[in-house]
Amino acid sequence: MVYVIGIDGGGTKTKAVLADQTGQVFATAAGGPSNPNSVTEHEIYESLSELFKSLKKQSPEAFDQVSICFAGMSGVGLDPNQSSLKTVLTNICQPYDMDVELAHDGVIALYVGTGGQDGIVHISGTGSITYAIKDNLIKRAGGWGYLFDDLGSGYSIGKETLAAVLQEYDGRGERTVLTSKVLQYFNADIPPDLVSLIYQASNHRTLIAQLSKLTFDAYEEGDDVSIQIIKQAAKDISHSIKSLANDVYANHDQVNVVLSGGLFKRDHIMIPLIKDDLKGTGHAYNLQLLYAEPVFGAVIGGLKHLGLEISEGFMENILVKHNV
Amino acid sequence: MVYVIGIDGGGTKTKAVLADQTGQVFATAAGGPSNPNSVTEHEIYESLSELFKSLKKQSPEAFDQVSICFAGMSGVGLDPNQSSLKTVLTNICQPYDMDVELAHDGVIALYVGTGGQDGIVHISGTGSITYAIKDNLIKRAGGWGYLFDDLGSGYSIGKETLAAVLQEYDGRGERTVLTSKVLQYFNADIPPDLVSLIYQASNHRTLIAQLSKLTFDAYEEGDDVSIQIIKQAAKDISHSIKSLANDVYANHDQVNVVLSGGLFKRDHIMIPLIKDDLKGTGHAYNLQLLYAEPVFGAVIGGLKHLGLEISEGFMENILVKHNV
Structure with missing residues (x-):
């Protein structure tokens, strides 16, 4: 043994x-x-x-x-x-x-989804990152940090959610149920109150990312603004997967894709959207959620x-x- | 006197x-x-x-x-x-x-452009904000801070610029001359080096905003990615102006608009773009740069x-x- x-x-x-x-x-x-x-x-x-x-x-x-x-x-x-x-x-x-082997965290997330086979793994929690792994080669897309690149992450959804609330308030944006949800979440009276609450928080990155839960709730209630935000996140995730597939798996028909991280707790929303975005792009993607x-x-x-x-x-x- | x-x-x-x-x-x-x-x-x-x-x-x-x-x-x-x-x-x-009168900073930026007349003032420097002022009424759009709303600001242009550089690097984005410009600006070898340079800077907000200069340079060289970024900034600024005009100046044909802040040093780029975006929207806008x-x-x-x-x-x- x-x-x-x-x-x-x-x-x-x-x-x-x-x-x-x-x-x-x-x-x-x-x-x-x-x-x-x-x-x-x-x-x-x-x-x-x-x-x-x-x-x-x-x-x-x-x-x-x-x-x-x-x-x-x-x-x-x-x-x-x-x-x-x-x-x-x-x-x-x-x-x-004991022997020692060291690898990227993306490698083990992929392996637990594919049983050790090569493929692409996308992780969306507070941040987001995508890795393609093939024959000990590893390439990444995204994950450059919340300030300028966390497309498809909980943080980016939360940020767009706050922007939508403030844009409704100041007349630039559409009506959205996100406003009442976010105000209630922070126990705030009006959207401008959110600004100092969030800037003063020491953990504003995770605080903003947690708002994505409200956006998913509003999505399920049919809120147009939330549907746009969530669809954009799915598009950004799919774009990362496609870019890496075209690069690393150019000559392959089939690509394993493992989706991991807190965002995929709403798998019944995210998986169909991502599947849709990945259609007709030259690859057959074998999408899998990470359960272990x-x-x-x-x-x-x-x-x-x-x-x-x-x-x-x-x-x-x-x-x-x-x-x- | x-x-x-x-x-x-x-x-x-x-x-x-x-x-x-x-x-x-x-x-x-x-x-x-x-x-x-x-x-x-x-x-x-x-x-x-x-x-x-x-x-x-x-x-x-x-x-x-x-x-x-x-x-x-x-x-x-x-x-x-x-x-x-x-x-x-x-x-x-x-x-x-002496008597004392206190007003928003937007009021004085407007007045110096219009000689004291009412209108809309948009300020884009590191951040961005738009005010509409009419008969002592003041309404604002934007300016909720760099984390989730600074559309049309130097910061947002700089952020998109960094995102474009990293997206070209990891295969998600188009080729852009911004990469060589930004690497040279930071004296960095490869785009991932930028990440720690920027996150470790104490003044990352102004640091990122300053990159907008490079984006304007690349715009003038015909770089597609930069053209998209700058056009989007102009659209966002125009959208703020239109939203406030429709709200505060609904029954007026003519609206004074004063543009102020560091971004308009590139007025020969920004003004025509904003004029274009404001066309055919029911208002005649009297656009003015702030010189004093x-x-x-x-x-x-x-x-x-x-x-x-x-x-x-x-x-x-x-x-x-x-x-x-």
């Missing part, structure tokens, strides 16, 4: 799981951030060490048989092997005699690296909810 | 001028910010007091004959008479036996308040460059 540690490292938290090739989970652990853009190398070392200790404590026998640690981390830069994270991980894994946690994509990455096939049984096992 | 003190108060600086009804200038002074959103009342009191002392020192005789101080200030809120700035100004002016400094609009406001006509001679005098 082959045992793997998978790690999903991000800017707010890091998750780890110890599983075998059948998808049986022996230990899980979660800790602080491990994105080198948000914390120091030393802090990453400390929090990863804690995760390893916790995994070992939960299942010492399985831990001792782990062959490889595969980590999908945000902020690894253009070449994962050049990343300082590689050194940190190696320092942690060497005493346990990306950390299992890291386990898949480890198994792939060892030359193992990902069995159907493995995929079924990881779809059983594991709260990490 | 009637003497007036005009004040133009903003978030970064405050200007003051002492002039008579013929437009002759006796004293000018400049000091720190006086927007209650950026500094305390006490600081505003201190810096306005300094300005008054300076005016008095430069021309004690004219100063002693001043009948009214008219101030156009940013951040005065919905009702200038309710503003805390009114109290501050009154405290300063009472010992000198808004602080003279405060002098006009003071003269108007005293029931005086603004003479042609006055307007000619203030167009002579006075550096305040």
